[in-house]
Amino acid sequence: MKKKKYIFVFLLIILLLGSCNILRHKDLNKDNLSAKDRYEFNYSFMEAEKQKMLGNFNDAAVLYEKCKKLDPLSAAVYYEISTLLIQKEQYNEAIKNARMAVKLNPQNTWYKAILAVLYKQINKPNEAISVYKKLLKENPQRVDFMYELAIIYNYVKKYDDALKVYEIIEDNCGVSETVSLEKERIYMVKGEKGKAYNEIQKLINSDPAQIRYYGMLAESYVSEGNFDKANEIYQQMLKVDGNNGLVHLSLSDFYRLTKEYDKSFNELKIAFASNDVDIDVKIKMLITFLKFSNESAELKEQSYNLLKVLLNTYPDDTKVHALYADFLIKDNKVEQAREQLRIVTKNEKSKYIIWEQLLLIESTLADFNAMFTESLEALDYFPNQPVLNYFHGLSAYQLKKYDDAEKTLKLGVDLVADNPNLKAEMYSILADTYNKLGKMKESDNAMEQVLIIDNGNKIILNNYSYYLSLRGDSLDKAERMSLICVELEPENSTFLDTYAWVLYKQNKLDKALEAIEKAYNNGGKNNAVIVEHYGDILFKLGQTERANELWNEAVKLGKGSEFLNKKIIQKTLIE
Known part of the structure; x- marks a missing residue:
């Protein structure tokens, strides 16, 4: 009790x-x-x-x-x-x-x-029973005491006594949901299913418009496997209130149990279009539905159909648009997902996770203009979320807005508390930003910060080495870092090119030639910078004719260094 x-x-x-x-x-x-x-x-x-x-x-x-x-x-x-x-x-x-x-x-x-x-x-239920019986003897019309007595009889499993009390209540007050459901429960415990169902039928007879009672009776028949009788009750429900979405939702469940899947789905669509079924219930059901949407083309199509029904029913509900976006992302339709997320952020500014999801899509699509604008707006609402600083800094860097990138990334790294990978990424972009701004010392310091967090970061080790080689600074350190990258990925043309260029700057030309040839043969022949470097190394080794051929190849591939055309015209090495 x-x-x-x-x-x-x-x-x-x-x-x-x-x-x-x-x-x-x-x-x-x-x-x-x-x-x-x-x-x-x-x-x-x-x-x-x-x-x-x-x-x-x-x-x-x-x-x-x-x-x-x-x-x-x-x-x-x-x-x-x-x-x-x-x-x-x-x-x-x-x-x-x-x-x-x-x-x-x-x-x-x-x-x-x-x-x-x-x-x-x-x-002490027996003592309580004794007192309540005395109370009812003195106050025979007190229904509240009757209820209490029936509850205790139930507790001590004196079901027949409880039923007698409920009958007296019913005689005094008429049929009520509380009493009928208690009697139904007791009859089920006693195994008297027919009497149990009669109690629910009494409720239906007392209030034929109350659709809930039909549902109770239908579910009772379903629980014992009497689908024919259950179907009769469900059809009665349709006659009583055919526009009630909850009725159609119940029917959908019933048809699913009877393996009539087309009927089940049709009833589900009707339920989803009805305002009788709470939107959160629909969303919860649809989330479960979507988990299996990739198992077959039919399930995927049904998922889209249900989502469209929800969108038509709740065109202004951001939860529906967010759910639709999740499904589109799962289906690799990221541009359509982006449009749904933009609808959400237009109407609901306070959901951080939606902004982050939108910016991830912009990153996937490499739409840095959109990323710049949207991350800036998101920062107005969530100024202390470092992920937003990351996206804003990344987009600013890609758009050559280096001052903006520097400012937001410096703020961002200070905001990161327990995400070392994010901090390393931000320092990495910050290092490139400083390099573009000519702040070489700050660039080096930023890369050192990355290596403190992740001393095996190949991208930073490679870039740091390359930047040092371009300046002719700390070349021994540059060689050590570049060699780590090459040893980790011996066929990576970018890493091999950096290593070759560091060796070239140290005038270790034979080793530089060996490295650049590997870079060239592992995909570097399609990269203008690598091909130009190959030509520079050969020229310095005295192979001027082959060097000129490679410089001409580099021009055809795209943008090399600012001196590439002069090298070809003057047929000499210019650094």
Whole structure:
């Protein structure tokens, strides 16, 4: 039994009825008191009432005890002490006082009622039953006592006794959902399914427009596998309220159980188009549906159909557009997903995860103009989210807005708390940004920060080496870092080119030639910079004719260095 609920509900009823004063004054045993004691008793009792109303229960308890000493035969005092002990959850002591109140005034209904509730509280159902039976003998029309008695009979599994009490309630009050469902539950426990179903049918007969009762009965038939009978009830539901989306949702579940999948899906579409079914229920169902959408073309098509129904039903609901975007992303339709996410961010600015998802798509599409604009707007709402600084810094760098990139990335790295990979990425872009701004020392420091976080970062090791080689600075360090990259990926043409160029700058031409040939033969022949470097190394080794051929190849491939055309025209090495 749910214990505390009974106690406090009962106390609330007493307070609402306002019966206490009537009862108390009637039960005060003042005739045996002297005038002085009577005055002291009345004053203390009223003051105790006042303190109790103010919530000063300890003060009230002291005053009630004083009253008890003045008049140990006052039932009202024992009753009030009992209620205070209930507040302290001292139930055994509360029972002692409640018993005394009943003993002193056996006719008082409230004293017996609180005693019954206390017996339930300490799990003495038989004692509670005895008290409730006495209460009902004295108050045969009290339906609340009938309910309490039936509940306890249920608890001790005296189901037939509980049913008798519920029948009396029904005779007094008519058919009610509470009683019928309790009777239905008891009949199911007893294995009397026919009687159980009759109880729900009684509810239907008492309120034929209440569609919920039909659903209960249909589900009962489904649970025992009687699909024909269940189908009859579902068809009745359609006749009663065919426009109710909940009816169609129930039918969809039913047809799925009977393996009538086309019917099930059609009913589901009707339910999704109805406002009777809560949108959150639909979204939860659709999320489950979408998990399996890639298992077959039919499921995927059905997913799209349901999503479109939701969009038509809730065109302004951002949750639906966000869900549609998730599905489109899963289906690799990122541009369409982007449009859905833009609808969300236009109408709902406060959902950070949507901004991040949108910016990830812009990154996938390499739409740096959109990324720049959207990340800037997102930062207005979430200025302390470093991921937004990352996207804004990345897009600014790609758009050659190096001052913007520097500013936002410097802010971003300071915001990162527990994401070392993100911090390393931001320092990496910051290093390239500083390099573009000619801030070589700051660029080197940024790359050192990356290597502190990830000392095996191949991209940084390669770029750092290359930047140093271009400046002719710290070439031994550049060679060590570049060699790490080559050893990790010996066929990577970019890493081989950097290594060759560092060796070239150190005038280690034979080793440089060996490295650049590997770069050229591993895809570098399609890269203008690598081909030009190959030509430079050969020229310095005295193979001028072959060098000129390679420079001409580089021109055809695309953009080489600013000196490439001059090298071809003048047929000489220019650095």
